[in-house]
Amino acid sequence: MAFSNVEVAQAFETIATLLEIENANQFRVRAYRNAARVIEGLPQPLTDLIAKEEDLSEYSGIGEDLAGKIKDFVETGHIPLLDELSSHHPKGIVELARLENLGPKRIKVLHDELGISSLKGLKEACEKEKVQEVRGFGVKTEKKLLEEIKALSKSGVEKRLLWSQVDEIARRLVSYLTKSPEVSKVEVAGSYRRRKETVGDLDILITCHHPKKVIDYFVAYEDVKEVLSRGITRSTIVLRTGLHVDLRVLKEESFGSGLYYFTGSKAHNIEVRKIARHKGLKINEYGVFRGTRKIAGKTEEEVFKAIHLDYIPPELRENRGEIEAAAEHRLPDLIKRQDLCGDLHAHTTASDGRNSIEEMALAAKALGLKYLAITDHSQHVHVANGLDVKRLKKHIEEIERVNDKISGITLLKGIEVDILEDGSLDLPDEILKKLDIRICSIHYRLKMDKEMMTERILRAMENPYFNVLGHPTGRLLFKREPYELNLEKIIRTAVERGKFFEINSQPDRLDLSAEHCQMAQELGAKFFINSDSHSTNGFNFLNYGVAQARRGWIERKNVMNTLSWKELQKILG
Ligand code: DGT
Numbered sequence: 071m072a073f074s075n076v077e078v079a080q081a082f083e084t085i086a087t088l089l090e091i092e093n094a095n096q097f098r099v100r101a102y103r104n105a106a107r108v109i110e111g112l113p114q115p116l117t118d119l120i121a122k123e124e125d126l127s128e129y130s131g132i133g134e135d136l137a138g139k140i141k142d143f144v145e146t147g148h149i150p151l152l153d154e155l156s157s158h159h160p161k162g163i164v165e166l167a168r169l170e171n172l173g174p175k176r177i178k179v180l181h182d183e184l185g186i187s188s189l190k191g192l193k194e195a196c197e198k199e200k201v202q203e204v205r206g207f208g209v210k211t212e213k214k215l216l217e218e219i220k221a222l223s224k225s226g227v228e229k230r231l232l233w234s235q236v237d238e239i240a241r242r243l244v245s246y247l248t249k250s251p252e253v254s255k256v257e258v259a260g261s262y263r264r265r266k267e268t269v270g271d272l273d274i275l276i277t278c279h280h281p282k283k284v285i286d287y288f289v290a291y292e293d294v295k296e297v298l299s300r301g302i303t304r305s306t307i308v309l310r311t312g313l314h315v316d317l318r319v320l321k322e323e324s325f326g327s328g329l330y331y332f333t334g335s336k337a338h339n340i341e342v343r344k345i346a347r348h349k350g351l352k353i354n355e356y357g358v359f360r361g362t363r364k365i366a367g368k369t370e371e372e373v374f375k376a377i378h379l380d381y382i383p384p385e386l387r388e389n390r391g392e393i394e395a396a397a398e399h400r401l402p403d404l405i406k407r408q409d410l411c412g413d414l415h416a417h418t419t420a421s422d423g424r425n426s427i428e429e430m431a432l433a434a435k436a437l438g439l440k441y442l443a444i445t446d447h448s449q450h451v452h453v454a455n456g457l458d459v460k461r462l463k464k465h466i467e468e469i470e471r472v473n474d475k476i477s478g479i480t481l482l483k484g485i486e487v488d489i490l491e492d493g494s495l496d497l498p499d500e501i502l503k504k505l506d507i508r509i510c511s512i513h514y515r516l517k518m519d520k521e522m523m524t525e526r527i528l529r530a531m532e533n534p535y536f537n538v539l540g541h542p543t544g545r546l547l548f549k550r551e552p553y554e555l556n557l558e559k560i561i562r563t564a565v566e567r568g569k570f571f572e573i574n575s576q577p578d579r580l581d582l583s584a585e586h587c588q589m590a591q592e593l594g595a596k597f598f599i600n601s602d603s604h605s606t607n608g609f610n611f612l613n614y615g616v617a618q619a620r621r622g623w624i625e626r627k628n629v630m631n632t633l634s635w636k637e638l639q640k641i642l643g
Pocket residue numbers: 259260261262266268269270271272273331332333334335336339340
């Protein structure tokens with residue numbers, strides 16, 4: 071049995087919450103919470119890292135002790151500490167910690183005073199106006215809590231996961247299904263196939279010889295927590311992570327139309343059905359029909375042909391203009407991973423990265439990149455050990471030294487320089503001009519009002535050394551909304567002044583969003599798809615950035631790191 075990164079992160083988060091409720095030492099609590107963050111951000115399954123005998127304690131925030139616990143959990147699903155903590159507390163208590171207005175101390179108070187141990191229980195207590203009577207709560211807090219609970223259940227109590235987190239789970243399940251001799255085809259459809267940055271549930275489609283046997287095999291999967299339904303050709307399970315999986319058995323002759331239907335999105339399907347109807351055709355998961363005669367269904371390609379559309383890549387199927395474009399043969403020439411020649415955003419041990427310049431260079435080279443910009447943080451980011459002028463000077467020399475030493479990849483001298491509150495850059499021009507590339511990013515004072523934030527970035531773009539706006543809207547999926555910004559104005563200005571936008575590949579950033587990418591490209595913007603790597607494993611994230619760009623209709627010709635460094639140099643001036 072092996073456990074996925076999400077599960078390990080969840081376990082550590084649970085330990086932190088329960089320790090906090092028990093009033094444990096703050097440092098200890100923080101250590102577990104940090105570890106959960108680090109695990110969430112890992113670019114590879116822990117099972118792989120452990121198999122490669124990587125030293126987990128080298129990740130910042132994970133010491134020897136935690137590394138051992140991680141390994142235990144991945145292999146057995148247990149950590150004695152977690153088992154012990156869980157035995158003292160009712161199960162629902164951890165879900166209460168999802169409320170922003172409720173810290174562990176107050177969870178404990180509510181539990182002790184009112185016996186509340188679940189979201190449901192808290193909701194009822196709020197509705198009965200019992201919470202306001204507890205010391206330290208009051209009417210206002212009660213109202214806030216109730217609103218928050220309602221908002222949570224509206225967005226579905228079932229949590230969505232990041233695409234990157236689901237990927238590990240999906241691959242493992244697909245490989246399990248493929249092992250059954252009864253199963254012929256397996257595809258994961260739905261939002262996963264469309265590469266949406268977050269996934270609600272998995273929709274798996276198969277063809278097979280013996281549906282009943284296969285459904286039995288499916289529900290016997292080792293990660294199953296609960297079987298919600300098992301029919302003759304359909305079954306839904308809940309995995310230990312809480313992720314739901316729908317399995318559908320399709321007939322060979324309608325696999326293409328089924329795949330098309332269940333890939334969605336729903337909005338895309340509805341629009342396509344309309345178009346088909348205008349042509350006197352009917353389309354559903356069983357096929358394309360003229361009257362009662364089935365004219366297509368075996369493959370997706372055949373389905374598209376039958377309804378007179380060019381093949382639409384799954385990433386585009388969101389009803390954002392792709393259907394008209396397919397009808398008029400003007401779908402975009404989407405960027406592909408193998409089109410990327412370089413990466414312009416990577417950190418090393420000089421700031422908050424885990425690996426040396428040389429290690430990063432060799433890892434990038436191994437993935438076929440021809441150039442790599444080393445862009446550590448600037449001085450303002452103290453927590454990430456940002457570089458001041460003096461340290462940056464030495465760093466530049468070090469980059470040059472390594473560049474001379476290695477072959478097969480060109481190292482560029484760069485920085486991820488902070489955009490300060492007033493729109494100035496965090497380092498003087500004299501040193502910025504010594505660099506090949508500057509990624510300019512915001513890392514603090516994120517809550518400025520819209521006008522001021524827009525002005526801050528526009529000012530920064532006045533600096534001639536400003537090249538690329540890093541993670542342009544600052545969003546963190548599930549954690550932080552984008553800054554308030556007049557993005558359109560920023561895009562127009564950037565286009566005028568020859569500044570570029572980053573599409574940041576970190577799986578919890580994927581910033582710009584698909585919609586923003588599409589808008590920016592229409593306004594004439596140019597992009598860099600960057601990994602923002604903090605370790606040698608981080609370059610794998612480029613796949614996510616490319617998928618995100620594809621969802622945003624981004625064409626190869628508008629992605630600047632498809633160019634050679636020589637060509638790029640001319641453009642950067
Ligand atoms: P998710 O799971 O929330 O991340 O998003 P999806 O897109 O995977 O949605 P899901 O799992 O509810 O359904 C999978 C696909 O099935 C969806 O993308 C399109 C298709 N589908 C589901 N319900 C409907 C429907 O009511 N009408 C149509 N036309 N298609 C539907």
